[in-house]
Amino acid sequence: MKSKRLIIILTVVVILLLIPFIAMQFTNEVDWKISDFVIMGVLLLGTGLLCEIVMRKVKGSNSRIIICLGILLSLFLIWVELAVGILGTPFAGS
Template sequence: MIVKKRIVIITLITVTLLLVPLIAMQFTEEVKWTLMDFVVAGVLLFGTGFLCEIAIRKTKNVKYRIAICLAILIVLLLIWAELAVGIFGTPFSGS
């Protein structure tokens, strides 16, 4: 029961975060996200939350939990930055 509740919370947080650019698109021309942008962002955000949930559930040591979740968040930020502006210059870069 608690696991389902946590998954619902992760989903609600993901949807809430995705509402920010959706609402911004209504008021300015500077935010131009496509459906694919929302899908990729949703997968990244939900995946990060889900992986942190798995790490919290499977790891007993609190220090390891924090370290694993921090590593997952750093990977999220690096992927997000690469997709947005291309800090590594891969073919997936946004610039």
């Protein structure tokens, strides 16, 4: 069961990374470099694995939900900052 969830996490990461890869074949609007794929892969995999650790270690279902939502919010904020630099940090190259 545990390894099945890991396979699901890896599959979801690959599918999500295929979206911009396929889009790059049809339009010039999507212009990802290999470093973009690596960074996003690390972010997605890290998020999935952190949520998996929370699911295994945290007992209360409310606590699991809150912690996983916090992890997902962190992923979203990092993604937005890297994409458009909404916070204006040097992290995004602004």
